Amino acid sequence: MFTKTLTVLLLCLTSLSFHAVAKPIASDELNVMPLMNGQTLPSAQVKTLAGETVDLLTLTDGKPSIIFFYRGGWCPFCNSQMGQLKEIEPKLIEMGFQLIGISPDSPEKLKASMIDQDLSYTLLSDTDLNAMQAFGLAYYTSEKTTKRYLAKLKLDNLLKVTPEGDKRLVLPVPAIYISDAKGLIHFQYVNPNFRVRPAAKLIETAASLVPM
Template identity: 60%
Template sequence: MTKTPYSRAGALLSVLLFTLASLTLIVTPASAKPIAESPTSISPLLNGQEVPSIQVKDLQGKAVDLQQMLQGKPSVLFFYRGGWCPFCNAQMGQLQAIEKDLLKMGFQLIGISPDAPQELRASMTKNDLNYTLVSDVNLNAMRAFGLAYFTSQSISDRYMAKMKLKNKLWKNAAGDERLVLPVPAVYITDKTGLVHFQYINPNYKVRAEPKLILTAASLINS
């Protein structure tokens, strides 16, 4: 993949964040945060914070605790917009390609999106995935990580119609029903659920390079 100025800048920022993580004091886990009005006004979970106890759904629609899923094993979590998003599908394929390397280092790979369980199953088949996908239809994880934001009215209408999405619409402060999506992000935690690395970019077309993820994982595991 050809690196854009955005991806190079994002990589440098992420490496800096990773370096600073070792100097960051452990702080109290964040509770559910308000849904942001735009992707540039989110308040994401920070390095040095712990993933809180939040409910998501597995492929069968059963509620599972994300915090418990992370206990005892270092993890790479990635938030994506949905299986309908071509940039997300490309990212899922890239992560599938490095999953074996992550597994060798002892990491598990978990994808989180607002897709319903049945849509996750379709993504698993479409992208020939082996790693775990969980459903965040109630926005529990997206809000706890501070990544949820309201799309504009025009984007909400266009996505719902063109992509034939079945996502629930949520009311913003003005009472308008909007589509809520996560800003795409990658988090890497240790076996206690403590965040050591994050890559977050409001530009949904720019994702973390697989090499960057592997490098960060290897440093955390060293």
């Protein structure tokens, strides 16, 4: 009886390890709980430029990937990073990687970013926050920041209700994840300070160390 119970328990734990549970939206950028090295990419429903819903795992299955989360095409620091990644994209492709950017921007705004920056890599829309929560990167902006961003930038992001009942803008802490063909994360860079992004050379070097 004990052996049977232990077997069932082990099977349940094994099953749980393959299905990442979406993490709650953090109270602020300092309290996010991001996925770490050694974990695997989670399942998350996102949208393509055409507005079609796809699972991130389907896009990364069997493909070494570099996934970066950014706040939106309205963010100058994000645009600068996207330009830097564009410059090293040929080298990343040569190493066998695909480059994927994820933000809360709508598919329409993603198209504008693709045109404005002449990008060729994949951009995905996460308006429902599925990927951001699956990776543990989503957080509520402060009341002051929410009001300032909405007024100055005229964002159309959906506001979310905090546990306290306040409506706030939700953004991802900017992050970079590098995974192998099996979805195992070998490198991650997550910084609550959205003004600081990893150098392109660091990403290129980290990618070169991932076993193919």
